[in-house]
Amino acid sequence: MKHILASSIIAFALIFSGCSSVGSSVSHNSGRPDGSISDDMNYFRSLADFLENVPGVSVQGQGNNAYITIRGISSFNTTNEPLYVIDGHAVGNSYIEANRIVTPNDIDYVRVLKGPDAAIYGVRGANGVIEIVTRKV
Template sequence: MKFSKLLVVLLAAGLFVSILGCSTSGTTNEKTSQKTTPESNWTLKDHIRRTAKAFITGSPGSERVIIRGVSTTNSPTSQPLFIIDGQKAGRNFSNVNEMLYPGEINYIEVLPPGRAARYGMEGHFGVIRIFTKNQ
């Protein structure tokens, strides 16, 4: 669906008008967020690895989740925000991983920073939403 508007401006002699434009585009959730389907023996790490938009680096206990397209540094705050059933769970992957039993994960959704605007500055490095079967 395409929207357009016509703007008519009447000017007196000798005046100039500068028109600046802005455009936006939208896509459906299926294109911008990557969801994983449930598997009873998948851990949180397995769910994230099967997502095309995120990957995990580092050794066990000090893993870092990186969302594709996000420029990151090595600071702890450059990690994505984890949300479990609508509740903020922090940015530390190891802590979030310990909170969840692998069989209770229904699916996860990776939101890049552009889609995570509703979480404000906390979602600046992206958001990983985790939905459990208990929800």
């Protein structure tokens, strides 16, 4: 009897060990670039919520008062803030401006570029680049 009970418990555990968790707000879909963060469940309420999930990105504060820096990047400008690019258009180094332009529900994914990857944006990308791609309707 103990053998049957133990076998049943093991079988049950094996069946459910392969299940993925439901409700995870951060997804890494194969249709998006490597290292990008998306929110298919619409849990994020600001751009900072996306960026908090990116390794190497420091988010201090909340809402429009957030200050974003990318670890390992030194400033050539007067600020340490990264360049924000929305749908291929550089909007500057202001988190407040980028957060004002795009709402979290419109964001398809966010990708952070550092080092040589950010070089395509020249000196403006010296502190890193945060690429924001919106959903296409």
